[in-house]
Amino acid sequence: xxxxxxxxxxxxxxxxxxxxxxxxxxxxxxxxxxxxxxxxxxxxxxxxxxxxxxxxxxxxxxxxxxxxxxxxxxxxxxxxxxxxxxxxxxxxxxxxxxxxxxxxxxxxxxxxxxxxxxxxxxxxxxxxxxxxxxxxxxxxxxxxxxxxxxxxxxxxxxxxxxxxxxxxxxxxxxxxxxxxxxxxxxxxxxxxxxxxxxxxxxxxxxxxxxxxxxxxxxxxxxxxxxxxxxxxxxxxxxxxxxxxxxxxxxxxxxxxxxxxxxxxxxxxxxxxxxxxxxxxxxxxxxxxxxxxxxxxxxxxxxxxxxxxxxxxxxxxxxxxxxxxxxxxx
Numbered sequence: 001x002x003x004x005x006x007x008x009x010x011x012x013x014x015x016x017x018x019x020x021x022x023x024x025x026x027x028x029x030x031x032x033x034x035x036x037x038x039x040x041x042x043x044x045x046x047x048x049x050x051x052x053x054x055x056x057x058x059x060x061x062x063x064x065x066x067x068x069x070x071x072x073x074x075x076x077x078x079x080x081x082x083x084x085x086x087x088x089x090x091x092x093x094x095x096x097x098x099x100x101x102x103x104x105x106x107x108x109x110x111x112x113x114x115x116x117x118x119x120x121x122x123x124x125x126x127x128x129x130x131x132x133x134x135x136x137x138x139x140x141x142x143x144x145x146x147x148x149x150x151x152x153x154x155x156x157x158x159x160x161x162x163x164x165x166x167x168x169x170x171x172x173x174x175x176x177x178x179x180x181x182x183x184x185x186x187x188x189x190x191x192x193x194x195x196x197x198x199x200x201x202x203x204x205x206x207x208x209x210x211x212x213x214x215x216x217x218x219x220x221x222x223x224x225x226x227x228x229x230x231x232x233x234x235x236x237x238x239x240x241x242x243x244x245x246x247x248x249x250x251x252x253x254x255x256x257x258x259x260x261x262x263x264x265x266x267x268x269x270x271x272x273x274x275x276x277x278x279x280x281x282x283x284x285x286x287x288x289x290x291x292x293x294x295x296x297x298x299x300x301x302x303x304x305x306x307x308x309x310x311x312x313x314x315x316x317x318x319x320x321x322x323x324x325x326x327x328x329x
Contacts, residue, residue, distance in 0.1 A: 041269060042326040043276055044069065044088060045300055046076050049318030056088065056103065058326070061302060063313030070103050070110060077322055078122040078178050082129055082161070085327040089113075089123035089132055089161075100134055102161065113163030120157075122178050127185040131158050133169070133203075135176035156190055156201065170206030177219040178265075182227055189221040189230060198232060200247070212249050220265055224305075225272040231255065233264040242266045242277050242307070255307030263301070267324050276302050276323045281312070 039061035048054045050068065054075050059066045069088075076090040088103040098121040100114045114120035114134075124133045137154030154176045159166040174190040181188055187209070188201045196217035200210040212218070212230065220233040231244045237254075240262030245252040256263035256277060266277040278298045298321045303310040314320040 039269075039274065039302060040271075041328070043300065043313075043323045044079055044081070044326060045278075045314075045320050045323040046079065046090075047314075047316075047318050047320045049316055049320070056090065057320075058105075059300070059313065061313065063300070063315065066314075069105060070108070072101075072110070076101075078124075079322050079324045080123050080125045080132075081324055081327055082125050083127055083327055084129065085329045087161075088324075089125055091121040091123060091134075100132070100163070111162075113159070113161070114166075115163075119176075121176050124179045124181055124188070125161075126181055127183055130160070132161055133158055133179055133181065133188055135174065135179075136166075137173075137176060154193075156188065158203070168206075169203055170201060170208075172206075175219070178221070180221050180223045180230070182223055183225055184227065189223065191217070191219050191221075198230070210247070210249070212245055212247075218243075222267050224268050225270060229305075231266040231268065231275060233266065240264050240280075242275070253307075255303065255305075256301075257307070257310055265322050268305075269325050270328045273305055274302055275305055275307075276300060276325055278321050278323060279310075279312070 041061050042058055043061065044056060044058050046054060047057050053071060055071045056069045056076055056079065057066055058069050072092050074093045076092050078091045080089045086105060088105065089100060090103065091098050091100050098119040099112055100120050100123045101110050101112045103110050118136050118138060120134055120136045122135050126133065134157050135154045136157045154173050156169045156174050157166055158169055173193045175193055175196065177191055179188050179190055186203055188203055190199055190201050192199050198212040198218045198221055199208045202209050218232045218234045222231050224230070228247055229244050230247060231242060233240060234243050241254055242256040242263045243252060243254050255275065256279065263277050263279045266275050268275055279301045281297060281299045297317060297319045299312045300314040300320045300323045301310050301312050
């Protein structure tokens, strides 16, 4: 299985039609302590808070109302909303192969849209809703033993939302970590196999049109809604952190706070004013007992787009991972 810098799992389905509301959030308990800020919207994420199984959950931006959307057989990862916010594409390991599924949130149904002997992973829904980008490849040991979970061949692909009309975007290999579309739907960001550098790929031609000056390895890129900035994860200072860089490769800066565990999987709010990401915390097994055992887990954190005012919105002993902001509906 291809490894991304977080565990991969997910679970169950329930329809939720909550309108966007404005919420005032204030951090409490373990984690960052921010000042009050107005936040709107809903965020989907994967979690094992159901106990033994994982699921896909939906929370308001304050973390006060969490709803189980769907249970899955195994860990769901690389969640991606359809532009209208009605469906979620995600990857899951089925029969020892990563495959892509689509969850209809209102109907509560899941449909597997990729099949066959290849690994198909990390879907990214196009802004116009007509295509899903993803990676398809063969699992094998990497040259030099860098990571035995990496395959020899991974192609960046394009398909219709029902899984039909699959075609390769470019005849070259990329590392199958999450990708992201430019807001105009003409470009994708990928991680090059040869040097682990983030590159911008033209979807129509398959050509690499730009190489970002982010210090490699860099992964989990996500394009800002205005198309000017790209957030990504990197270990430039030894710890796992979230950074941003202009699309022209300038003005790189660190966004996430200095923490021992790390920060990754950033995603932009629909208005581009905030980011959400996962951060590693030590949480008390019993929040009411300050002497209970510490449990290391991922939490969901919201911060301003410049990284200021980080607030832990989940504050749960379970692993909460891979947050994606729901598009405005």
